[in-house]
Amino acid sequence: MIAAPGFDVIVVGGGPAGCSTALSFLRSSKDTRVLVIDDSDQTAFKVGESLPSEATRVLGYLDPTIPGLLREASVAKDHLTSTGNSSAWNGPDLYDNYAIMSVWGPGWHLDRAKFDETLRHSVRQQLEGGRRGELLCARWTSIERIGTKWRVEAQDQGTGAMQSYECLWVIDATGRKASVAKKLGARTVKRDDLLAFYTVFEKADSDVIDNDYRTVIEATESGWFYTTQLPKQRRLVVYHTDGASPTAKSARKLTEWLALLHDEAPQVSSLVGGPGYEVLNEPGVSYPRSTAAASSFLEPVWDETTQWAAVGDAAMAFDPLSSQGMLTALKTGSILGLELARRLANDETQRRSMVDVYDVIRKDFEEKKAHYYGQVRRFDTEFWRSRRGEVSPQDATR
Known part of the structure; x- marks a missing residue:
């Protein structure tokens, strides 16, 4: 029998979570090999188009060339520069939060397929022609x-x-479905029943220019809308509500x-109607x-004994x-990626528990969400009473 090819780490999923894990692992270890298994459909549109400016620091850590590639793509209009956020939240009027006020500068409205491919290209480069592994x-x-x-x-x-x-370690980066972790006995614990309903619009008249590069958010009676401009003269509008809502x-x-x-949602609606968009x-x-x-969140999210972990939306959405x-x-x-490198090198001096890392992130998120x-x-x-703690999310979705 032919032996199966061996790797130190197999990452299942080639999106941002999977690629960042692989890139961090490769830069933090020597003479190790990683396999990234990617089944993404590069032609499919994916919600998740906004990238905060703070990501520049993380991307530069993973691969110093990525921020420059992102800037070049923005100049070419493959990605768009965000001018900030504006929200009609506790009232009908919009209040702006300008990107220029951020210490990291403006963020981006991404062509998500192009961005993900930039990350995968970086992984391929770091694999050194197959010496350090493969992206499959x-x-x-x-x-x-x-x-x-x-x-x-x-x-x-x-x-x-x-x-x-x-492999020695397997990483689930399959997104919300967490298909690998669930196969290993983990379960996803939902905190609410939020759904997103989205429509992509395109310019009906290319001569009409849309110069609004904000993300605009608007609360409604049973949920909330947001809209953002996309590359290729398109605009995304998303409505969020609970699954039990009429x-x-x-x-x-x-x-x-x-x-x-x-x-x-008159504020969001005006951005689609004014510049002449159609579905x-x-x-x-x-x-x-x-x-x-x-x-x-996934429970458990990590098992150091059998050596598997989840990352990204598979771990926490x-x-x-x-x-x-x-x-x-x-x-x-x-x-x-860094913690995997430490464990494979038997470095016990600076180890961090990924369970603790995720717990801190989840606590911070829940506080800000509330x-x-x-x-x-x-x-x-x-919808709003449950999120104000006046009724449990479970009761609200019955």
Whole structure:
């Protein structure tokens, strides 16, 4: 029998969390090998388009060339520079928070597929032509424990061939579905039932210029909207509400979603109507589309005995109001990569517990979430009452 190729670490998932873990591990260790298994669809649109300016520091740590590539892409309009946030939260009027006031400068509105590919390109460069490992376009299919190692099987996306790989540590970076961790017995604990219903718009008249590069957020009776401009003269509008809300049913139909937007979110609606946008017409794609947006965490998130861990949304998913999902994925991936290197080098002097790292992040997030949702007093619906602590989220979604 031919032995399965061996690696120190296998990362399942080639998005920001998986790539940051791999890059941090490679820069923190020597003579180690990592396999990244990536099954992403680069043609599919993905919500998660805003990147805070603070990410520059983390990206520079992972690979000093990435911030420069991001700036070049912004000049070419592959990404857009954000001018800040504006919100109609506890009242109907907008209040601005300008990006120029940030110590890190402006953030970005990303072409998410291009950004993710920039990270994967960086991983390929750091793999040194295969000496340090491989980035494989494949779909993982199974995992089993064999002695002191993991055996992961994956199907090549190009050839369809099946291949087994072995490693000491396996990392779940598969997003909210946390498919690897759940196979190993972990479970996702949801803190609420938030859903996101989104529509992408395109310019109907290319001569009409949209110069608004803010992220605009607006509270409504049963949830909240936000909009942001995207590259290629497009604009994204997202509505968030609980799964049990009557609007969660109506928001699945475009006519009713648009009525909800125009009737309840005048600030956001004006940014779509004014510059002459229309719903994007893509073959095989209909809007609005829905996706999970609940706050959640994985339990357990790490097992040092059998040597597996989760990272990114697989480990902990955030309410989109925080705008911290991608930044936290990059940060925790950076920390996890370093901790993996320390453990494989048997360095016990500076080890950190990833459980403690995640606990600190989750506590900080929950406090800020309660603070910002608690500011909204103009609505007395179950959506807002549950977030103000006046009724439990479980009761509100029954």
